[in-house]
Amino acid sequence: MGDFFKQLLTQISDVWQKLSVQQQVIITALTILMFVGLLWLSVWNGAGSNEGAGGAERGFRRLYSNLPVEELASVTDALTTGGFRYRLSNNGTAIDVEEKSFHEARMALARVGLPANRGVGWELFDTKKFGDTDFEIQIKAKRALEGELVRTIRSISEIEDARVHLTLREESLFLQERKPAKAAVALRIRSGRTLNREQIDGIAYLVASSVDGLEINNISIVDQQGRVLSRPHDENDASLIGGRNLEMKQSVERSLEKKVLSLFEQVLGHGRVSVKITADLDFNRVESTLERFNPESRVARSEERNETSVTNAPDGDRTNERSITNYEIDRTIERIIHEVGTIRRLTAIVTVDGRYSRNEQGQRVYHPRTPEELMSFETMARNAVGFDIARGDRVDVINVQFDDETRSLFEQEREGLQKDEFWKRIVNYIALILIIVVAFVMLRSVAKTLGEAMNPPVPEVEIPNMNEIEEDVAEVPLHIREANETIQKIEMMAENDPHNMARIIKDWLNEPPIKKD
Numbered sequence: 460m461g462d463f464f465k466q467l468l469t470q471i472s473d474v475w476q477k478l479s480v481q482q483q484v485i486i487t488a489l490t491i492l493m494f495v496g497l498l499w500l501s502v503w504n505g506a507g508s509n510e511g512a513g514g515a516e517r518g519f520r521r522l523y524s525n526l527p528v529e530e531l532a533s534v535t536d537a538l539t540t541g542g543f544r545y546r547l548s549n550n551g552t553a554i555d556v557e558e559k560s561f562h563e564a565r566m567a568l569a570r571v572g573l574p575a576n577r578g579v580g581w582e583l584f585d586t587k588k589f590g591d592t593d594f595e596i597q598i599k600a601k602r603a604l605e606g607e608l609v610r611t612i613r614s615i616s617e618i619e620d621a622r623v624h625l626t627l628r629e630e631s632l633f634l635q636e637r638k639p640a641k642a643a644v645a646l647r648i649r650s651g652r653t654l655n656r657e658q659i660d661g662i663a664y665l666v667a668s669s670v671d672g673l674e675i676n677n678i679s680i681v682d683q684q685g686r687v688l689s690r691p692h693d694e695n696d697a698s699l700i701g702g703r704n705l706e707m708k709q710s711v712e713r714s715l716e717k718k719v720l721s722l723f724e725q726v727l728g729h730g731r732v733s734v735k736i737t738a739d740l741d742f743n744r745v746e747s748t749l750e751r752f753n754p755e756s757r758v759a760r761s762e763e764r765n766e767t768s769v770t771n772a773p774d775g776d777r778t779n780e781r782s783i784t785n786y787e788i789d790r791t792i793e794r795i796i797h798e799v800g801t802i803r804r805l806t807a808i809v810t811v812d813g814r815y816s817r818n819e820q821g822q823r824v825y826h827p828r829t830p831e832e833l834m835s836f837e838t839m840a841r842n843a844v845g846f847d848i849a850r851g852d853r854v855d856v857i858n859v860q861f862d863d864e865t866r867s868l869f870e871q872e873r874e875g876l877q878k879d880e881f882w883k884r885i886v887n888y889i890a891l892i893l894i895i896v897v898a899f900v901m902l903r904s905v906a907k908t909l910g911e912a913m914n915p916p917v918p919e920v921e922i923p924n925m926n927e928i929e930e931d932v933a934e935v936p937l938h939i940r941e942a943n944e945t946i947q948k949i950e951m952m953a954e955n956d957p958h959n960m961a962r963i964i965k966d967w968l969n970e971p972p973i974k975k976d
Contacts, residue, residue, distance in 0.1 A: 489897065496894040519546060520561045523574060524553040525619065525647075530574045537686040580606040601625055608669055612644070612662060617654055620647040628672040640673040642666050647683045656706065659688045704742045707800050711738045719809065719843045721748045723836070731812040731861070736844065739804040745797040756789035809840050812861040828858040 475483065519631045522545070525533065531547075534554060538545045542669040543564045556564045568574070568663040581603045591599075605623045621644065622761040628640040644666060648654060659680060667675045680689040715736045763783040769774045811833075814826040828836075846852050952959045 519555040520558040617652040737806045749793040751791040753789035759786040761785045
C-alpha cells in the first residue's frame with residue numbers, strides 16, 4: 460500500500476511539473492474557490508440551524524435536562540469514565556452526548572443507577588438481605604411506595620418531576636391514640652403548562668388510594684414555586700370556602716365566554732369579537748319545605764257506625780244508629796333544596812368590530828355595523844348565555860372599531876421574516892448552483908489539462924510521396940520476383956494448413972543427405 464501511494468505521488472508530481480505556470484495558477488485558484496464556496500454554504504446553513512436549535516452543536520443529542528448539580532456531577536463522572544464525549548448546555552443544567560453514542564451512554568448510566576433521582580420502587584425487595592430488622596423493612600417499604608407514586612405521577616404529561624413524602628399510620632391498641640397517615644407531594648410542572656383542579660384532585664385521590672389509612676384531607680400538594688395547589692380540607696375554613704367559590708365563579712364565566720366567543724367567531728371571524736361575562740352566583744345552600752292544602756278535595760279516610768237495640772221498654776222496642784265519617788283534605792308537601800352555585804344574575808358585554816373595504820387609493824375604510832346586525836348579534840348572545848329576564852340578566856352588544864395596529868405590526872414582521880427566509884433560500888440555491896457549475900468547469904479543465912500533460916502531441920512528420928518513390932525504384936529482376944512469389948505461397952500454406960506444412964518439413968528433415976560427386 461505504501462508503494463502505491465509513493466507511485467501515485469510521483470505521477471502527480473510529474474504531471475504537475477509538465478503543466479505550464481498558467482495552468483497551475485488556474486487549477487489552484489479553482490480548487491481554492493470551490494472549497495471556499497462549500498465552506499461558506501455550510502457555515503451559512505449551520506448558522507440558521509444553530510439559531511433554531513438554541514445554539515446546539517451538530518452531532519450532539521440531548522441526554523438529560525434540568526438535572527440538579529449533584530446529579531449532573533455524577534453523570535459527567537460516569538461519562539468520562541466510560542469514554543463518552545459530552546458537553547454542557549442550558550447554563551449547565553443539561554448535558555448532551557454524541558448522537559452516535561447516545562443509546563450506549565444511556566445504557567451505561569442505567570447500569571450504575573444514574574440519574575439517581577429518578578426514584579426506586581418495589582425492586583428494593585428483589586434482593587433479600589439476611590439480618591434486616593423490622594424497622595429497616597418498614598423504611599424500605601416506605602421508600603418503595605414513595606418511588607412508585609413518583610413514577611406514576613411523572614406519567615402525567617404536564618409534570619416534569621415529583622417528590623412524595625409519606626407519614627404512615629402508627630398502630631395503637633387504643634383508637635384515640637392512633638396517628639393518621641399524611642402525605643406531602645412536591646411537583647415540578649413543565650414550562651408553559653398548568654394543572655387544572657381536576658388533575659390536582661386526581662393526584663390527591665391517587666395518593667390517598669395507594670396508602671392504607673390515608674384520607675384526602677391529609678394530603679398537601681405544592682409546585683416548584685412553593686404555591687399550595689391542594690391543602691388539607693377543613694369545612695369551617697373561611698379562606699378555603701372563599702377560594703372554592705371564586706374558582707366556581709370563574710369557571711362559570713369562562714365557560715359562558717367560550718361558548719359565546721366560538722359562536723361569534725364563526726360569523727365574524729377570529730379577532731373580530733370580544734366577550735366578557737360576569738356571573739353572580741348564590742353560594743347559600745337553602746332547604747325549604749312547602750305544604751299546600753286543597754279544601755275543595757275531600758277523601759273519606761274512616762267511617763264509624765254504632766247500632767243500639769232496646770226491647771221491653773215502656774215506650775216499646777226501638778233501635779238507635781249512629782254513624783261517624785272522617786274526611787281527609789288533599790295535602791301536598793314539597794322539600795326544596797337550593798344547591799350552592801346557582802346563577803342569580805348574568806351581565807354580558809359583547810364588542811364586535813365593523814366592516815372594512817378598500818378605497819381607490821388601496822386604503823382600508825371602516826364601516827360600522829347596522830342596527831339590524833346589532834339586534835341579531837344581541838339575540839345570538841342572549842340565547843347562548845341562557846338569558847332570563849326574571850333574574851335581571853343584561854346583555855349588551857357594542858360596535859367599536861378595533862385597534863389593529865399591533866396586529867398589523869405583527870403581520871408585517873411575520874411577512875418580513877418570511878421574505879428573509881425566502882431570499883435566504885434563493886441565495887442558498889444560487890450559491891449551490893454556482894458551486895456545481897464552478898466544480899464542473901474546474902473538473903473539466905483539470906481533466907483536459909491532465910490529458911494534455913500525460914499525452915503530449917506527436918510531432919508532425921512529413922510523409923513522402925509514394926508515386927515519386929515508385930518512379931525512383933529500379934525494376935526488380937525476374938528470378939527475385941519468382942522467389943518472392945514462392946515465399947508468399949509457402950507463407951499462405953503455413954497459415955492455412957499448418958499441420959500439412961509441418962509434416963512436409965518433417966519429411967524434409969528425415970530425408971538422407973545427398974552425396975555430391
